[in-house]
Amino acid sequence: MIVADSVLLGASALASACALLETSRAALALSIDQMLERDRRSCPAPSRSVLVLDDSPAVRLATVHALAALGVPVLEAASTSEARVAIRQSRPAAIVADYLLGTETCLALLRDRPAFCRAVIVSGRVDLATLAPLARAVSADLRGRPLDLDEERDLCDLVRSYLPEAV
Numbered sequence: 001m002i003v004a005d006s007v008l009l010g011a012s013a014l015a016s017a018c019a020l021l022e023t024s025r026a027a028l029a030l031s032i033d034q035m036l037e038r039d040r041r042s043c044p045a046p047s048r049s050v051l052v053l054d055d056s057p058a059v060r061l062a063t064v065h066a067l068a069a070l071g072v073p074v075l076e077a078a079s080t081s082e083a084r085v086a087i088r089q090s091r092p093a094a095i096v097a098d099y100l101l102g103t104e105t106c107l108a109l110l111r112d113r114p115a116f117c118r119a120v121i122v123s124g125r126v127d128l129a130t131l132a133p134l135a136r137a138v139s140a141d142l143r144g145r146p147l148d149l150d151e152e153r154d155l156c157d158l159v160r161s162y163l164p165e166a167v
Helices: 002-042 057-068 080-090 107-112 128-137 149-162
Strands: 050-053 074-077 094-098 118-123 141-144
Touching (some): 050 057, 050 080, 057 074, 057 094, 074 080, 080 094, 094 107, 118 128, 128 141, 141 149
Parallel strands (some): 050 074, 050 094, 094 118, 118 141
């Protein structure tokens, strides 16, 4: 009888502890959700600008010129360090990034970019089939370097789809 009572008391205590744990877990999840929502609200919205990252001045200028037709500010960066500064200061809605930038690639920058910032990787030197899994890994679209007006228009249409609606 004493053993049975001890088992029942132990089971009751265990059930109470489990209920308390479940309540605590639910409260923690709620407070995390509240913190994330607070952070999302306090974070300024992205601008309607586009950042072009390319180490080739001529290619960067051509891309900037093509994207200027969208009627939004177009920022330029020749390196990932310049791009990081531009992202922090201007909060662009989109990045058009050359894959190869001298001795580095754009992947680390795109992996670390803010969630609101959409990206497309362009490349004229690396096979797109080789780059496709890398682009997916950093949640970026992929295009070949625009060589004609149709490809340029395709890139502009893609970037336009990234931009938030004007207020």
